[in-house]
Amino acid sequence: MPVRLEIDRARGALLGTFAGDALGMPFEGARPAAIPERLVMLDARLGRGTYTDDTEMAIALAESLLERGGINAQALGRAFADAHDPRRGYGPGTTEVLRLIRSGVHPHDAAGSLFAGEGSRGNGAAMRVAPVAVRYAGDTAGLAKAAQDSARVTHAHPLAVDAAVVQATAIAAALVGEAPLDAALAAATTDELRGRLTKAARLLDSRPPPAEAAAALGNQPTGHESVPAAIYSAAAHDSVEAATTFAVRCGGDTDTIGAMAGAIAAARAGASAIPSGWLEALEEGPKGRSHVEMLAERLAAAGVR
Amino acid sequence: MRRETWLPATAASAGVARSIVRQAAAEAGLEGERTWDLVLATTEAISNAVRHGAAWPNDCILLATRRSPRGLQVEVWDLGTFDSALAPAPLEATSGRGMQIIAALVDRLEVKHEDGRTLVRLEKRRGSDSRRASASGVRGAPCLRRAGAFGDRSRQGGAARHLRG
Numbered sequence: 494m495p496v497r498l499e500i501d502r503a504r505g506a507l508l509g510t511f512a513g514d515a516l517g518m519p520f521e522g523a524r525p526a527a528i529p530e531r532l533v534m535l536d537a538r539l540g541r542g543t544y545t546d547d548t549e550m551a552i553a554l555a556e557s558l559l560e561r562g563g564i565n566a567q568a569l570g571r572a573f574a575d576a577h578d579p580r581r582g583y584g585p586g587t588t589e590v591l592r593l594i595r596s597g598v599h600p601h602d603a604a605g606s607l608f609a610g611e612g613s614r615g616n617g618a619a620m621r622v623a624p625v626a627v628r629y630a631g632d633t634a635g636l637a638k639a640a641q642d643s644a645r646v647t648h649a650h651p652l653a654v655d656a657a658v659v660q661a662t663a664i665a666a667a668l669v670g671e672a673p674l675d676a677a678l679a680a681a682t683t684d685e686l687r688g689r690l691t692k693a694a695r696l697l698d699s700r701p702p703p704a705e706a707a708a709a710l711g712n713q714p715t716g717h718e719s720v721p722a723a724i725y726s727a728a729a730h731d732s733v734e735a736a737t738t739f740a741v742r743c744g745g746d747t748d749t750i751g752a753m754a755g756a757i758a759a760a761r762a763g764a765s766a767i768p769s770g771w772l773e774a775l776e777e778g779p780k781g782r783s784h785v786e787m788l789a790e791r792l793a794a795a796g797v798r
Numbered sequence: 799m800r801r802e803t804w805l806p807a808t809a810a811s812a813g814v815a816r817s818i819v820r821q822a823a824a825e826a827g828l829e830g831e832r833t834w835d836l837v838l839a840t841t842e843a844i845s846n847a848v849r850h851g852a853a854w855p856n857d858c859i860l861l862a863t864r865r866s867p868r869g870l871q872v873e874v875w876d877l878g879t880f881d882s883a884l885a886p887a888p889l890e891a892t893s894g895r896g897m898q899i900i901a902a903l904v905d906r907l908e909v910k911h912e913d914g915r916t917l918v919r920l921e922k923r924r925g926s927d928s929r930r931a932s933a934s935g936v937r938g939a940p941c942l943r944r945a946g947a948f949g950d951r952s953r954q955g956g957a958a959r960h961l962r963g
Contacts, residue, residue, distance in 0.1 A: 496902070501834065765830050783813035787841060 502668050503793035505759030506623040507785050512771045513737045513755025514547045517747035525704035525744035532738050534774035542774035546583045547620040547752045549576055552780055555624035555788040564642035570600030586613040590647045600646040612649025616716040618657035620749045623756045626664035627792040636665050655683040656716025660753055663724045667761035674728040689721035703742035712745030719746050723753035733758045733767050800864040807853035812844045815861050819872055822863040826870040829925050836922040839903040843874040843918045851878025869923035878916045
């Protein structure tokens with residue numbers, strides 16, 4: 494693949510996460526009908542174009558991956574705990590896991606202690622997985638292993654882990670020019686993910702509006718009830734703008750579904766295909782847009798085989 | 799118009815440099831993809847200066863942007879040696895790939911060492927101007943122009959030959 498396209502797509506996977514997260518954040522919890530048809534960056538929580546826990550954890554994951562040359566559970570747990578800014582809107586499960594990690598508990602024990610030992614089914618492992626996809630694109634086995642390992646640092650439930658692997662696979666497929674939904678279906682190992690992704694494939698024939706897609710696929714903060722809607726959004730729309738907008742308009746966990754769809758769509762089309770108005774609004778600062786771009790470029794270079 | 803910014807000689811300055819160059823490129827009318835190229839090339843030049851070069855007495859390196867008739871020039875000034883500016887990095891390195899990647903990304907690259915200062919000057923041209931340059935034979939392969947009596951031409955050629963992609 495031409496190296497410029499490869500770098501552009503790598504940036505797209507991370508900036509697509511960031512842009513979708515920032516676009517969806519003001520509508521978190523909203524019904525699909527309450528979300529406008531055209532999205533612009535709105536002033537909410539920490540300001541216009543700011544990111545939430547999704548991107549903050551993706552940044553920490555990218556940094557840890559680069560520093561360690563792979564997923565190291567303890568290092569990654571510490572990286573998440575160090576990066577944690579409660580104002581970014583973390584869920585209660587992840588907040589508790591990070592508290593335990595900070596107090597010295599091994600991440601696997603911390604993650605496994607949640608929900609009476611079942612572990613979290615949340616989409617927190619899937620939403621942040623784009624850096625893993627960039628690093629391991631083209632290496633199916635390495636990708637699945639790294640996605641699982643990255644998930645288990647905070648999410649022990651098999652559904653959350655499967656959702657992370659499926660989302661990573663969809664992004665990686667987009668990065669190398671393959672169909673995200675087909676790759677996701679082939680990677681899914683749980684009935685819940687396989688069933689919803691099969692439904693998503695059927696929806697490609699009928700192309701329902703966002704509210705109906707959300708009703709069929711889910712728009713909740715669990716992995717298996719949000720990843721299928723994100724992958725469907727990207728599969729059903731060629732442009733980054735259309736895919737990300739549709740994902741946010743599914744309502745519910747809008748920032749995460751937007752981030753995940755944005756990651757896939759911009760991994761396919763490249764960062765240069767993200768609307769310039771969206772990019773220009775993204776927050777800067779030490780861990781802002783430029784930092785995210787550089788992480789993507791370094792991950793792309795690290796992944797060259 | 800030429801604008802100068804002193805950046806602390808730390809890795810974090812690459813991000814600041816990106817913002818500055820992105821803004822200057824927009825003002826110079828550089829298209830999106832060309833801006834991405836120049837921003838990445840600037841990042842590499844700053845990383846190179848921070849890692850292999852030497853800071854000015856104020857612990858900074860100097861970044862300058864200047865509109866040229868055909869696009870935008872970016873200059874990175876440090877007090878390192880010429881060799882440090884050309885330090886080759888292995889292709890598997892995750893940063894500091896330096897001149898190899900820079901040369902592939904810009905329309906013109908100049909490396910100069912004079913009076914104890916090292917200058918890396920990059921130029922990216924607007925698409926229409928770049929095509930004109932190419933037609934008249936000016937562009938073609940990225941131009942690694944050597945200035946003064948410093949450096950080793952074979953090493954520069956070597957860097958250019960090892961471009962990825």
